[in-house]
Amino acid sequence: MRQDINMSAETGQIEAAEAPPAPPRQTGGGLAIRGLEHSYGELRTLAGLDLEVEPHGVLGLVGPSGCGKSTLLELICGLREPAGGTVEVDAARDGAGRLDRCAYMPQRDLLLPWYSAIDNAALALRNRGVGRAEARGQAAALFERFGLAGFERARPTELSGGMRQRVAFLRTLISGKPVLALDEPFASLDAITRAEMQEWLAAALREDPRTVVLVTHDVEEALYLCDQVAVLSARPARIVTELAAPAPRAADRDATVTAPEFVAVRERALRALHEGAQ
Amino acid sequence: MNRWLLPGLFLAALIGLWQLAASTGALADLLGLEDFLAPSPAEIARAIWENRSLLAENAWVTLQEILLGFACALVTGIAFAVAMHFSVLVRRATYPLMIASQTIPIIVVAPILVLWFGFGIVPKALVVVLVCFFPITVATVQGLGSVDPDATKLMRSLYASRWQIFRRLEAKAALPYLFTGTKIAIVFAPLGAVFGEWVGSSSGLGHQILQDNAQLEIARLFGAVFVLSAIGLALFGLTALAERRVVTWR
Numbered sequence: 001m002r003q004d005i006n007m008s009a010e011t012g013q014i015e016a017a018e019a020p021p022a023p024p025r026q027t028g029g030g031l032a033i034r035g036l037e038h039s040y041g042e043l044r045t046l047a048g049l050d051l052e053v054e055p056h057g058v059l060g061l062v063g064p065s066g067c068g069k070s071t072l073l074e075l076i077c078g079l080r081e082p083a084g085g086t087v088e089v090d091a092a093r094d095g096a097g098r099l100d101r102c103a104y105m106p107q108r109d110l111l112l113p114w115y116s117a118i119d120n121a122a123l124a125l126r127n128r129g130v131g132r133a134e135a136r137g138q139a140a141a142l143f144e145r146f147g148l149a150g151f152e153r154a155r156p157t158e159l160s161g162g163m164r165q166r167v168a169f170l171r172t173l174i175s176g177k178p179v180l181a182l183d184e185p186f187a188s189l190d191a192i193t194r195a196e197m198q199e200w201l202a203a204a205l206r207e208d209p210r211t212v213v214l215v216t217h218d219v220e221e222a223l224y225l226c227d228q229v230a231v232l233s234a235r236p237a238r239i240v241t242e243l244a245a246p247a248p249r250a251a252d253r254d255a256t257v258t259a260p261e262f263v264a265v266r267e268r269a270l271r272a273l274h275e276g277a278q
Numbered sequence: 279m280n281r282w283l284l285p286g287l288f289l290a291a292l293i294g295l296w297q298l299a300a301s302t303g304a305l306a307d308l309l310g311l312e313d314f315l316a317p318s319p320a321e322i323a324r325a326i327w328e329n330r331s332l333l334a335e336n337a338w339v340t341l342q343e344i345l346l347g348f349a350c351a352l353v354t355g356i357a358f359a360v361a362m363h364f365s366v367l368v369r370r371a372t373y374p375l376m377i378a379s380q381t382i383p384i385i386v387v388a389p390i391l392v393l394w395f396g397f398g399i400v401p402k403a404l405v406v407v408l409v410c411f412f413p414i415t416v417a418t419v420q421g422l423g424s425v426d427p428d429a430t431k432l433m434r435s436l437y438a439s440r441w442q443i444f445r446r447l448e449a450k451a452a453l454p455y456l457f458t459g460t461k462i463a464i465v466f467a468p469l470g471a472v473f474g475e476w477v478g479s480s481s482g483l484g485h486q487i488l489q490d491n492a493q494l495e496i497a498r499l500f501g502a503v504f505v506l507s508a509i510g511l512a513l514f515g516l517t518a519l520a521e522r523r524v525v526t527w528r
Contacts, residue, residue, distance in 0.1 A: 079431050104435035106428040113527040114450045124436040175436055
């Protein structure tokens with residue numbers, strides 16, 4: 001929430017609003033995964049993963065379909081408990097502590113059709129007991145800043161795919177949690193909208209940095225949006241390689257993804273992906 | 279209003295054919311009956327008009343039974359569905375019994391209810407409850423369980439308590455299902471009331487239908503059937519209207 005209040009202070013909209021119930025602390029948001037194991041019955045999905053994300057760092061996870069990427073996100077968010085190893089978010093190891101610090105954005109936008117766009121975005125505030133008008137006020141400031149002004153009262157079915165994803169992302173952002181877990185947020189979009197949304201997300205994270213774990217199928221998307229990209233193998237998933245992106249979230253996406261450096265890293269990532277899929 | 283045109287025309291054609299067949303005596307001949315046993319639509323309309331106060335009186339009795347029974351079924355059905363949704367124990371214990379109870383014909387239960395609760399409104403309303411409870415409960419349970427598991431995870435990650443998940447997610451998702459069950463229930467509710475009246479009553483449309491049958495007042499009997507059907511249609515229409523008001527996102 002501290003970030004929300006900062007933001008609104010900039011727009012001068014809700015500066016003096018009464019403080020909502022105190023959220024969990026917002027400092028840091030570093031993430032440490034050690035020896036993480038998971039299996040569904042006999043099926044082993046995660047084979048001893050070690051991953052580290054700095055506070056405000058963006059980690060990309062790419063890997064073959066069904067390799068357990070979504071499970072990994074659920075484990076990080078405290079929606080599931082690991083069979084072995086530890087997940088530590090801001091020194092919180094227990095499920096409830098992780099759930100308090102991580103916001104989960106599932107694959108489909110899952111906007112609730114009975115609420116307007118702004119009420120969907122403000123869900124986390126409403127769940128924390130903020131009044132309707134106050135929650136809408138806070139969300140409206142973000143709608144303004146993130147190119148959604150004018151769509152506050154639209155029902156989800158009236159929004160385009162890209163718009164829906166923006167609202168879904170704002171809903172995650174407004175939770176005020178330090179860690180965002182995004183599960184293939186743009187998988188359902190067409191190529192052009194997808195590129196636009198990547199630029200949009202890059203801008204949003206430049207303005208409002210958070211610790212992010214981004215699962216995607218798209219190597220280019222991962223290398224553009226993330227600082228680090230971990231390539232996972234087929235089930236049971238292990239880390240094939242970890243690559244540093246040359247120019248994370250640069251303003252000019254087209255120039256970034258066509259730069260020789262970027263192309264070289266992408267090649268390495270694709271090779272590793274291919275290797276791990278065997 | 280185009281969607282009403284076709285069924286309207288069809289109905290008009292049927293009534294016209296019936297009028298023709300009855301007024302020429304062809305219908306009675308075909309059935310091998312006296313003319314007055316196969317009344318024409320015009321004769322039925324006249325019977326309704328001439329007996330309007332009697333019909334209104336009996337319709338009011340039956341309507342009260344329907345509304346009381348339906349309201350009780352709605353409240354208990356929703357409460358029961360919520361209990362089944364929250365408690366696996368309740369669901370496991372009662373769901374099979376509820377299905378099994380539906381195999382007992384209502385017409386068999388009605389006499390017992392009259393025996394226990396007398397000749398007043400209570401046994402009729404109870405038969406209506408028995409008819410309405412099942413579709414409402416089953417539909418609501420299904421609706422509460424229709425929520426995408428990912429949506430529940432999302433809500434949990436957005437600080438939602440169990441109660442908030444119920445109120446903002448599950449209950450809303452269940453509303454269209456609830457209305458589907460309610461529309462089925464409301465159509466069968468008049469049937470329940472008539473069953474109840476047939477077993478033991480001194481008023482109501484069901485009672486009048488029995489009497490008219492015995493006294494060979496066939497035109498008036500058809501009139502009572504017409505009024506009963508009008509009640510069912512009106513209640514269905516009101517439910518559909520309420521649905522459109524409440525479920526605005528479909």
